[in-house]
Amino acid sequence: MSGVPERVSLDVALKIINAMIKFAKDNAMLPGSYAVVDEGGHVVAFERRDNAPAATADIAIDKAWTAATMKASGRILEVITRGQGWRLNVKHKGRLTIIPGAIPIIAHGRIIGGVGHSGGSAEDDLKIAQAGWAAIFREEDFNVDVEEKLSLARRIANEVISIVRKESLKPVSVSVVDEWGNLILLYRMDNAPFGTLELARDKAWTAAAFRIPSEKVSIYYNGSPLSINWNERLTPVPGGMPLVYDGKFVGGLGISGNTPTEDRRIAIEAVKSLGLQVFE
Amino acid sequence: MEEYDVTIIGSGIAGATVARELSKYKISVLVIEKNSDVGLEMTSTNMTLVCQGGDSLTFRPGTLHAELNVKSIPLWPKLTKELGVPFKRIGGLGLIRDKADYLKFLKMYSRAFKSSLKPDAPYYISEKDFQPLQFLDRRSLRELEPNINPKVIGALYDPNLAVTDPIKLTKALAENARANGVDFLLENEVKHVERKEGYFVINTDKTSVKSKFVVNAAGINVDRIAEMVKARNFTYVPTKGVLTDFDEETSEIFRHQAFYLPRLGEPHVKAVVPIIYGGLRVGIYLDFVMRSDKNLPPQGLQHNLNVIKEIVPDYPFEKHIKRTFFGIMPLTNAETGWHDFIIDIPEHVPNWINIVLGPAGVSASPMLGEKVVELLSMSGLYLEPKPNFDPSAKRGVRE
Known part of the structure; x- marks a missing residue:
């Protein structure tokens, strides 16, 4: 990569996340959640390290969203709201997160996105998020080893992306959740519409919650369309796949971006090529 | 080994x-x-400036940036004398365009008092090392700098400000x-x-x-x-600063360091410094870049020319440009602009x-x-003073 990026692409977001993980590891900071959003505040890449509290996932995403959409660092917002920023949480369904660890991505004199980290003290969160932003001004790439679950999730996501690129399909969002349905990874390929984000996440949740492919969940309510409103995450649409590795259930995969049948086929191929159990 | x-x-x-x-x-x-x-x-x-008063006293108290700069003030004359390095007090002018500027300078002025000039202040410096700052009205500013932009209504004058050759x-x-x-x-x-x-x-x-x-x-x-x-x-962002030097003739036109306060929509620094060997150094066009960036942005010279024109309007500075160059400096907390030094284990x-x-x-x-x-x-290093330390001796670093 040469020069400072003009916009937050998936490659840039992954570089930022790797830089954050490296910084946290070098300084023996607690594992946490790492989120990068684009100018509109929508996730481009998200990762949660093993052993990081599951609830930090949405905090990190919301911090990044806050920085990008308020066009200011959490620290500035803290000062200008005189520490009363939490009162604004009644707006935006509580998404506004005025806590250090929220950094706007400034490049070429404008704000092109946001970085959020959650998992440590406010001070650590800030330092890690700063390290993430500064990575876009670094020439070198950061290669880090991550823990078992996250590295499996990365392999699956990379496989999905390579299938989509190879077959010239429409760009997708890909999401991996753990066995409890909590988010581990969420990538949005360049030019994939942001609406696919939540869809991918919910498909993965649905597959993990019932441990069957998402479209088969209807066996639990006998196909009645009225009975699916009991959970807002429930998405019985093809494209969600449970992940069974070495005979052990480890989580769910969700893909969205093409037709549901296409998404399902990508999921099956990705799972197959990595040697995980295949649900036809 | x-x-x-x-x-x-x-x-x-x-x-x-x-x-x-x-x-x-x-x-x-x-x-x-x-x-x-x-x-x-x-x-x-470098801007070659030695922050010696009005500016360094107004750095945010509690930061290393403020502490080291203020505590360095009394050390400068002795250090430069020992080493035979030029050091000249030129005085600085914080230019006031309107009431908003004046109120900001008033705040800076009182902060200087709170952090350094009162005997119980955190970084106290005694009166002998420091001449008091003063506000100048239009007329006394004109006496000091006859060529200044007539739109400037006054200035915060700091007689201590100095330049050196870094x-x-x-x-x-x-x-x-x-x-x-x-x-x-x-x-x-x-x-x-x-x-x-x-x-x-x-x-x-x-x-x-x-x-x-x-x-x-x-x-x-x-x-x-x-x-x-x-x-x-720690983290910092490499920041490119573009400076322009004007030739020796311009030293006759303007003799003090001067700057405008930053404003909304004006993200770049607007300052002029008469450098110690004659001529003016004007800047600073700022940009976050990669450290290997070797491009001189064309907007840099234009910005610097606009700055000097805003300070001294009626002089053909275009004909006196000596060189335009850039330096890359690390800026910590760049997302907030609250820069601080890092000197840390x-x-x-x-x-x-x-x-x-x-x-x-x-x-x-x-x-x-x-x-x-x-x-x-x-950290446990035993430091025993050398009795034969010579503060002025010189020997080439290649010898």
Whole structure:
């Protein structure tokens, strides 16, 4: 990569996340959640390290969203709201997160996105998020080893992306959740519409919650369309796949971006090529 | 493999200051520099200003930035006299365009009082080292600077502000350190550092040395060197600053340092400094960049010309441009603009000191040496003063 990026692409977001993980590891900071959003505040890449509290996932995403959409660092917002920023949480369904660890991505004199980290003290969160932003001004790439679950999730996501690129399909969002349905990874390929984000996440949740492919969940309510409103995450649409590795259930995969049948086929191929159990 | 008590990586203003301060003690010190001479990178692209009053007193209290700059004020005249480095008080003008500017300057003025001028202030400096600041009205400003923009309604005048030659100062500091027994290893780029039990092994592209303590003062590459031993606990963004020099004739037109306060929609610095050898230095067009960026942005010169035209409107400055150049400096907390120095031992890497200065680093340098000595002695380095330390001796760093 040469020069400072003009916009937050998936490659840039992954570089930022790797830089954050490296910084946290070098300084023996607690594992946490790492989120990068684009100018509109929508996730481009998200990762949660093993052993990081599951609830930090949405905090990190919301911090990044806050920085990008308020066009200011959490620290500035803290000062200008005189520490009363939490009162604004009644707006935006509580998404506004005025806590250090929220950094706007400034490049070429404008704000092109946001970085959020959650998992440590406010001070650590800030330092890690700063390290993430500064990575876009670094020439070198950061290669880090991550823990078992996250590295499996990365392999699956990379496989999905390579299938989509190879077959010239429409760009997708890909999401991996753990066995409890909590988010581990969420990538949005360049030019994939942001609406696919939540869809991918919910498909993965649905597959993990019932441990069957998402479209088969209807066996639990006998196909009645009225009975699916009991959970807002429930998405019985093809494209969600449970992940069974070495005979052990480890989580769910969700893909969205093409037709549901296409998404399902990508999921099956990705799972197959990595040697995980295949649900036809 | 040669063994040293302290190895300093980098010999810009920070490395040279620390080397000279450590040469006052009976320890073995080595300076490693990748270039063929000292002070060739960040130190050489400087505004040449020595913050001596109005500006440094208004840095946010509680930061190292404020502490080192204010405490350095009384040390400057003695230091530059000892080393034979030019030092000239030119006085600074904070230009007031309207009431909003005036209110901001009033705030800065009172902050200076709270943080430094009252006897119980955190960084007290006595009256003999410091002449009081004063507000000038339109007429007295015109007497001081007849060519100034008539739209300027007044100024906050700081008689203490000075200029120096940072490159000459760095050379003098390094040569004095050399004369007092510090070794220099020029043209050696640090490639790899290993952390062993109780010492570090520093591998350059030509040789290896062993050192108990390391002071990492590598300028814009501090983070890369620190990452070699997992000692990077800070972040900065490389910031390019474009400056323009105007020829000696312009010294007759304007004699003081002057600046406008930043405003919404004007993200770049607007300042002019008469440099010590004559001529004006104007800037600063700022941009966050990669450190390897070698492009001179064309907007830089245009911005700098606009700045000088806004300060002195009726003079053909286009015909007096000498050169336009840029420097790259590290800016910490760049997302908020609350820059601060880093002079710190990382939590997980003892006996290692990171130094990141950035803007106002030269002004803070006299105090920097003492700060590092304090950190080293806290880390267990026994420092016994050398009785035969000569503060003015010089010896070439290549000898």
